[in-house]
Amino acid sequence: MIGVLGAGAFGTALAVALAQDGRKVMLWGRNAGVMDEMAQSRQTARLPGVTLPEGIEITADLARAATAETLLLAVPMQTLSSVLGSISDPLEGQKLVACCKGLDLATGEGPSHVIAHAKPGALPAILTGPSFAADIARGLPTALTLACEDAEAGLVLQHVLSTKTLRLYRSTDVTGAEIGGALKNVMAIACGACIGAGFGDSARAALMTRGFAEMTRLAVHLGAKAETITGLSGLGDLALTCTSELSRNYRYGQALGRAEGFDPSVTVEGAATARAVAALAARDGIPMPVSGVVAALTEGKVTIAEALEELLSRPLKEE
Ligand SMILES: NC(=O)C1=CN([C@@H]2O[C@H](COP(=O)(O)OP(=O)(O)OC[C@H]3O[C@@H](n4cnc5c(N)ncnc54)[C@H](O)[C@@H]3O)[C@@H](O)[C@H]2O)C=CC1
Ligand SMILES: O=C(CO)COP(=O)(O)O
Known part of the structure; x- marks a missing residue:
């Protein structure tokens, strides 16, 4: 049994893909009324037009969902710590696969460290890379990174979570995978703002490239391998998110660039992560100029013109 915690777009899409490939899945969401409605209609507003296969058991009982041997954690990054804290079971030996992208604002930590603190006896892993929930739910071809420090457990997870259309590549560089996934959202906000403000495609390409350099710098500083950032979890997801209006981070950036409002109920992981990155950069003296500007923009401390300036x-420096 695979448990999916978080019945938003991504958790539900993963549950659909896995169930369609024959896995038994339990999908947990915090709102009992919403989950009842989902169980009755087999539909969700987060994934219009997608029917939830019968192989997905839908529940609002967290303790029950948490008994699954493999748990996919698909709640927003800033809620991961509290969701894990509300599970009383220590989840000893269970595989906890973080599917959220970001750094915890309170601690500056990525999801694997949040898991390690909350459930020290569990086995943390990361599932990340270029994939829109709607594409996964529709069975379109997708390739992601599955990172786990325990190589044997990573191999098991790779097979448990790959399907005919969802192809997972293995890595043991958990830090590299989670830093890539976290920072690409910050860069997507920057690129959205750039296009929204009318600065043009050349400026966006420059931002993506310098943003990639920043991602690599922070990852290496935190002990990751630079090659990991060239993979699906880094470059792959950066390319997708910085160029597609299907990305919420990109669209939020566009709104900032146009000085327009943005629906605060939409999950935009890059905003809090930019602040967490700016704090880390200041603490450790790492130059992270694009992240710093995104943090200031999202906090309303600078205008788009000041950010560009x-x-x-x-x-001027060497590349
Ligand atoms: N949507 C996508 O295409 C992808 C999303 N992700 C990541 O997945 C994570 C979740 O994003 P989405 O599912 O897209 O967001 P979403 O906004 O569609 O859903 C978030 C879900 O989390 C629930 N939630 C919010 N606060 C909670 C709390 N305190 N406790 C329990 N549940 C809570 C909400 O009720 C909602 O069902 C994010 O970190 C995102 O970066 C990763 C890859 C693709
Ligand atoms: O992570 C994603 C694609 O890989 C989804 O991006 P957004 O959260 O910006 O929509």
């Missing part, structure tokens, strides 16, 4: 007025 900040980046363009940096001292």
Whole structure:
């Protein structure tokens, strides 16, 4: 049995893909009324037009869902710690696969460290890479990174979670995978803002490239391998999210660039993560200019024109 905690777009899409490939899945969401309605209609507003296969058991009982041997954690990053804290079971030996992308604002930690603190006896892993929930739910071809420090457990997870259309590549570089996934959202906000403000495609390409350099710098500083950032979890997801209006982070950035409002109920992981990155960068003295500008923009501390000026007025340097 695979348990999926979080019945938003991504958790539900993963549950659909796995159930369609014959796995038994239990999908947990916190709102009993919403989950009842989902169980009756086999539909969800988060994935219009997608029918939830009968192989998915839908529940609002967290303790029950948490008994699954493999648990996919698909709640927003800033809620991961509290969701794990509300499970009384220590989840000893269970595989906990974080599917959320970001850094915890309170601690600056990625999801694997949040898991390690909340459930020290569990086996943390990360599932990340370029994939829109709607594509996964529709069975479109997708390739992701499954990172787990325990190589043997990673191999098991790779097979448990791959389907005919969802192809997982293995890695043991958990830090690299989670930093790539977290920071690409920050860069997507920057790129959305750039396009929204009318700065053009050339400026976006520059931001993506310098953003990639920042992602690599922070990942290596935190002990990750630079190659991991060139993979699906880094470059792959950066390419997708910085160029597609299907990305919420990108669309949020566009709204910032146009000085328009944005629906606060939409999950935009890059905003809190930019602040967490800016705090880490200040603490450890790592130059992270694009992340710093995104943090300031999202907090309303600078205008888009000031953000551009900040980046363009940096001292000229070697690439
Ligand atoms: N939507 C996508 O295409 C993808 C999303 N992700 C990641 O998956 C994570 C979840 O995103 P989505 O499912 O897209 O967001 P979503 O906004 O569609 O759903 C979030 C879900 O979390 C629930 N939730 C919010 N606060 C909660 C709490 N305190 N306790 C329990 N549940 C809570 C909400 O009720 C909602 O069902 C994010 O970290 C995102 O970056 C990763 C890859 C693709
Ligand atoms: O992570 C994603 C694609 O890989 C989804 O991006 P958004 O959260 O910006 O919609």
